[in-house]
Amino acid sequence: MISFICNNKEVTESCTGGLPVLDWIRSQTGLKGTKEGCREGDCGACTVIVGRPGDSGIEYSAVCSCLLPMGDIHGCHLVTIEGLTTGNSEDLTPFQQSFYDEAASQCGFCTPGMIMSLTGFLLGSHKLTTSAAIESLDGNICRCTGYISVKRAVENVMCELPEPTENRLEMLIEKGHIPEYFRTISVRLSKLPAHSTSVDGPVIAGGTDVYVHSSDELAGRHPSFLSRRDDLGRIVTDNDLVRIGSAVTFTQLRESSVITDLFPDLKEFLSRVSSTQIRSRATVGGNIVNASPIADMAIVFLALNASVTVSNRIIPLSEFYLGYKKLDMQEGEILTEISFTLPEPGSVLSSLKVGKREYLDIASVNSSMLLRIEDENENESNVILFARVAAGGVSPVPLLLKRTGDFLKGKILSENILQTACSVAVEEISPISDVRGSKEYKRELLMAQIRAHLTRGVMK
Ligand SMILES: Cc1cc2nc3c(=O)[nH]c(=O)nc-3n(C[C@H](O)[C@H](O)[C@H](O)COP(=O)(O)OP(=O)(O)OC[C@H]3O[C@@H](n4cnc5c(N)ncnc54)[C@H](O)[C@@H]3O)c2cc1C
Ligand code: FES
Ligand code: FES
Incomplete structure (x- = not known):
C-alpha cells in the first residue's frame, strides 16, 4: 500500500510502486490539469510539487510526474495545479492572475506546469529574486506564447513579494500563493500508515534515466527505492x-x-x-x-x-x-x-x-x-x-x-x-x-x- 496526501486529501493506494505518478493522476483522480507532453522529462507540462518530510520540516520541490514512481511519494504531500486554489474559478493564485493579465498563455497546455514550477520555487529555500524565479522555469517549454509575456508575468508578481523574515509558508498563504490547508500537512503526514510493499523490480534512485526508456515496463513492477x-x-x-x-x-x-x-x-x-x-x-x-x-x-x-x-x-x-x-x-x-x-x-x-x-x-x-x-x-x-x-x-x-x-x-x-x-x-x-x-x-x-x-x- 502507498499512502500520501494528494492536495488536501489523504490517499491510500494499492497500485504498483513503479506506476508513474502522471498516469495515476490522469487516470484515477479526475484531475486533468497535469498535462502529458513528452513523457521524457523534457517539456515540464506534467510538473507537480512534492513535499517530503526532511530535517527542516517539509521540503517542497517541483518535479516531473512522468518520471516519478508512485512508490516514491509514500509519506509525501503531492500537489497538483488543482491543489493551489479552492476550486472556485474566480480564485486564482497571484501567478495565475498575472499570467492572465499579461496574456502569458495561448493554448494553455504548458501553463499549469509553469505555475507549478514557480510555486515550487516559492516553497523552496531560494532567495526570492525575480531572476531566480525566471530561472526556475528552465524545465518548462512553451511552443506557442513565447517567453516574453511569461517573464513579464513573473516580474509583476516577484516585485510584490517580500523576502520572508521568518515563516515562509505563512507569508505564501497570506499572499494567496497556496491555500490554508498547507498549514495542516506536516501533522497529517506524520499520521499516515507505514509503508508495506514487496519488491520485485530494479533499483531506482531518481528515475530520470530509467523512466525515459522503461516507463511502461516499470509501471507494472515494485522497484526498490534508494531515496528511502x-x-x-x-x-x-x-x-x-x-x-x-x-x-x-x-x-x-x-x-x-x-x-x-x-x-x-x-x-x-x-x-x-x-x-x-x-x-x-x-x-x-x-x-x-x-x-x-x-x-x-x-x-x-x-x-x-x-x-x-x-x-x-x-x-x-x-x-x-x-x-x-x-x-x-x-x-x-x-x-x-x-x-x-x-x-x-x-x-x-x-x-x-x-x-x-x-x-x-x-x-x-x-x-x-x-x-x-x-x-x-x-x-x-x-x-x-x-x-x-x-x-x-x-x-x-x-x-x-x-x-x-x-x-x-x-x-x-x-x-x-x-x-x-x-x-x-x-x-x-x-x-x-x-x-x-x-x-x-x-x-x-x-x-x-x-x-x-x-x-x-x-x-x-
Ligand atoms: C530531461 C533530462 C535532462 C537531462 N539532462 C542531463 C544533463 O544535462 N547532464 C547529465 O549528465 N544527465 C542528464 N540527464 C540524465 C539523468 O538525469 C542523469 O544521468 C541522472 O544523474 C540519473 O540519476 P537517477 O538517480 O535519476 O538515475 P536512475 O534513473 O534512478 O537510475 C539510472 C540507472 O542506474 C541504476 N542506479 C541508480 N543509482 C544506483 C546506485 N546507487 N547503485 C546501483 N545502481 C544504481 C538504476 O538501476 C538504473 O539502471 C537528463 C535526464 C533527463 C530526463
Ligand atoms: S510529460 Fe514532458 S516532462 Fe513530463
Ligand atoms: S501556451 Fe501553448 S504551449 Fe505554452
Whole structure:
C-alpha cells in the first residue's frame, strides 16, 4: 500500500510502486490539469510539487510526474495545479492572475506546469529574486506564447513579494500563493500508515534515466527505492575526505556548502545540468552508474580523482568504466558512496559543457579540470603545479585525460604550451560523429574547453 496526501486529501493506494505518478493522476483522480507532453522529462507540462518530510520540516520541490514512481511519494504531500486554489474559478493564485493579465498563455497546455514550477520555487529555500524565479522555469517549454509575456508575468508578481523574515509558508498563504490547508500537512503526514510493499523490480534512485526508456515496463513492477535510504543521502567531510552518498541529488550537491565552499564555480555549471525539475530527482550515483559517455557528474568526479564504493570495494572512478556502458560492478550491487580527497589549497575546479541548447540539453562535449597554478604574486611565471582533466562525449566512456594532465604539470603557461596541451588531449580521445556533432567539431570543442579552463585558472 502507498499512502500520501494528494492536495488536501489523504490517499491510500494499492497500485504498483513503479506506476508513474502522471498516469495515476490522469487516470484515477479526475484531475486533468497535469498535462502529458513528452513523457521524457523534457517539456515540464506534467510538473507537480512534492513535499517530503526532511530535517527542516517539509521540503517542497517541483518535479516531473512522468518520471516519478508512485512508490516514491509514500509519506509525501503531492500537489497538483488543482491543489493551489479552492476550486472556485474566480480564485486564482497571484501567478495565475498575472499570467492572465499579461496574456502569458495561448493554448494553455504548458501553463499549469509553469505555475507549478514557480510555486515550487516559492516553497523552496531560494532567495526570492525575480531572476531566480525566471530561472526556475528552465524545465518548462512553451511552443506557442513565447517567453516574453511569461517573464513579464513573473516580474509583476516577484516585485510584490517580500523576502520572508521568518515563516515562509505563512507569508505564501497570506499572499494567496497556496491555500490554508498547507498549514495542516506536516501533522497529517506524520499520521499516515507505514509503508508495506514487496519488491520485485530494479533499483531506482531518481528515475530520470530509467523512466525515459522503461516507463511502461516499470509501471507494472515494485522497484526498490534508494531515496528511502537516509544513509545514502548525505554529504560529509571526514578528515581530509569528502564523502557523498550515492542518492544525493544534483540540487543537494548544488546547495551543499561543503561543495560550494570548495568549488564555487560548480554551482554555475550545475545550473546548466538538466533542469530544476530533473535536478531535484537526479542523483550523483545514478549519473555514474548510467555510464553515459557525456555524464556531467562523472567528468567532474574524474577530475577530482574520486573513488566509488560498491559492496565495500573502493574503486577509483577512472577504473570503474570498463567500456561503453560496462562497469566494474555486478548486477544487483549498489554504488553507495562517491569520495575524494580534499584538493590542495589554491586548487581551482573548472567545468564546462557545450550542447545544442543552453538549457535542458546534454552536452556535445563536456570537460572538467582541477588546476593549481603558482601564486602570481610570488612568481609571475604562472607555473602549473598540478592539472587533472576529464572529458565527456569524446570516447565510449567519460574519460580521464591522463597524458594531458601529466604534460601540463610543471609547465609555464604560454600560447605554445596551450597549443601543445590541446594536441596531447586530441591524441587521447576517439570521438564519433553523431547527432551531437561531427568528430571534427567535438575535437574543436575539447580544445576550446582546455584553453578556457587554463586561462580561467590563471585569471583566478
Ligand atoms: C530531461 C533530462 C535532462 C537531462 N539532462 C542531463 C544533463 O544535462 N547532464 C547529465 O549528465 N544527465 C542528464 N540527464 C540524465 C539523468 O538525469 C542523469 O544521468 C541522472 O544523474 C540519473 O540519476 P537517477 O538517480 O535519476 O538515475 P536512475 O534513473 O534512478 O537510475 C539510472 C540507472 O542506474 C541504476 N542506479 C541508480 N543509482 C544506483 C546506485 N546507487 N547503485 C546501483 N545502481 C544504481 C538504476 O538501476 C538504473 O539502471 C537528463 C535526464 C533527463 C530526463
Ligand atoms: S510529460 Fe514532458 S516532462 Fe513530463
Ligand atoms: S501556451 Fe501553448 S504551449 Fe505554452
